[in-house]
Amino acid sequence: MYYNIEDILCEDHLVECRLEVDLYKGSFLDKEAHTEDGNLQRGHVMKLPLWMAKIMSEQEYDGIQLVSVEILEIFEDEFQKALDADPQIVNLKYHSPYFYQLGFKMADMIANDVRLERFRGAVKLRETLIEALKKRSIQVIFKLVQSKLEELNLLTEDEKENFYLSKKIKLEYEKWEQRLTRRQKNDIPNKKLKQL
Template identity: 30%
Template structure:
């Protein structure tokens, strides 16, 4: 419940993921184009994460590994992680990966997320500290929500450092140090 009011968490839980139904479900109305409101056992359906999670806990569905964590994506990231457009695959790539890993039974997702983050982390910080502001918008289109926040934090940190280095406020003497104590005699 820690992220109950967090808008990013709400949007992330709206990500569509593929599930396979273990049981038939009547009156669900998942497909508006369908003539019946039934889902047959074994059907594969795209559901928002929050609903898939609830149904998975009730053992009504099994969650399939999302496309953003498939072997094609893994090979692209191993080739050059900084150039892969994760934003189009899943805006909340890392957060969704952390939440979905224990539910899909794929134990390699955790190490894949760690590898991806460490490779891209170096590039994000490098761009934030050295690139001109003109180059940044092209690079930002590849980043996930978490990486964009990291980039903005690094860029503002670098701007504050440059301001300080060029003559910003230096160490200041505390106001209490200038006052003299009166003798008690």
């Protein structure tokens, strides 16, 4: 099986999970849990890496899901509304260098769980992320034209990738344009040859 390094780094992000069952000797999962017997009780909230939360949320015990994943604050309604209003003013990289990937992974995990408050649902989250990426990508292309390379450190990994791809396309276009111009110059007949 092939693992993408960006997926690995993205899934290392910590998410809050709530235990839906009692977990015998499960305190090793939460360093902050102080239990004498090492057991974790149903309802206990702990932070787990996204990859582990995903695995545990897919497991069941007696027909009950082991953990339910809480939506990250950066994907709650208030933050989504800010992204809808003007995604360019929000520093997404501050929240996660893999903001978009993390958002799509959270949407896949949480789906449209009706128990979640402050969350409009997975479909709306996906739409918001796509629109934010579109609007911010236009900004990335503008930065390319303006050559404001110092602002690149504010971009997420996906936005940087778009920036470098845009830059590559621009350079390829300029090379093509130069070749076309040279070819047109060479197509002009030489006056001396015409006289012969």
